[in-house]
Each structure stands twice: as structure tokens, then as C-alpha cells.
Amino acid sequence: MKQMEVTIMGQSYLLGCPEGGEAALSAAVAQVDREMSAIRDAGKVKARERIAVLAALNLAYQLADAPREPPANIAPPAAPPALATPDMDALIQRLDEALAHDGQLL
Template sequence: MKQLEVQIMGQSYLLGCPENGDARMLDAVNRVDMAMCRIRDAGKIKARDRIAVLAALNLAFELPERTPNAVPAVAATPAETTSNGGETTHPQLAALLQRLDTALGIDGRLL
């Protein structure tokens, strides 16, 4: 297994990469970097870990769209994640955020 040095949201990471997997890994890094930068640039969320979680959720929601016969995904954007006193605008996202908040505990609440 080879190693690739990449940058995600301005921070360097050394990643393990299977032989002949460079292109796929760099594509994945690019998608993650773009998703995280888009959330950061919206200006509502500053914490890198929260940005990473929201980017991961967005990418996970987009994944079924790439698969035939998939249920349509509902992606989260910083503007959609909270409204009306902190409640989420999408029931699926609300359930996911509640599960993540429970798993992270009081100190790691997402929103």
C-alpha cells in the first residue's frame, strides 16, 4: 500500500492508498475538500469537526443518487440544517442529527 500526501481544507493528510488507486483516492479527496470548503465558506459553521460531519452527511446522501433504483437523497446545507429555533427542515436529517448528537454527547453537539 502506498501513501499519498493530500490537502483537505488547507490541512495536510498522509493517506494510505491501494496500488493503482491514486485516481480514485484523489477524486474522493477532491469531493471531500469541495464539500467541506463549501460549508466553511457559507460562514455559519466554524468548527472543523462539525464541517467534516456535515460534509460526510452530504456525501452519504448523494451516494444513492449515483446508484440505480435508489431512493432520492436529501442533502444538508448550512442554511437548511437549522431553522425555526434550531429544528431541522428535513425529517431524515433531523433523525440523523439527533443520533449523531446522542453519540457525540453534550460536548460534541452538532447544532
């Protein structure tokens, strides 16, 4: 794991970062810095700890409220197979026969 030096609200931090995760970490740092700076610039909160907690809550709320989308690096699911195939009909018939002899499942 490599280390990256980042700056949030003018203060430097040394963070661990997995190989290849530099861009994602930089984007996350930028988002946290923007959120914390916006809270600080609003002038109502002065303490860094309170700013950090409020920023974390804002970001967590945004994440929880965001619509769920599949990650970009995952291929969309393949089209489902046609349901009315001879093999599928035979399988359904075998399942029906097996379940008929077994009685109720639940």
C-alpha cells in the same frame, strides 16, 4: 500499500492508498475538499469537526440517492440465449416429469 499526502481545507493528511488507486483517492479527496470548503464558505459552521460531519452526511446522502449504474469496467451481460431451443424444450420436459413425481415443492 503506498502512502499519499493530500490536502483538505488547507490541512495535510498522509493516507494509505492501494497500488493503482491514486486517481480514485485523488478524486475522492477533491470531492471531500469541495464539500467541506462549501460548508465553511457558507459561514454558518466554523468548527472543522462539524464541517467534516456535515460534509460526510451530505456525501453519504448523495451516494444513497444516486441512481445505481454498473461499474464502467464490467462488461454488459451477454444477450440471453434463445428460449425455444430443442435442448431447452427437452430440459423443461424432464423438469416437468421430475416435479410431477415429487408432488409439491413447498
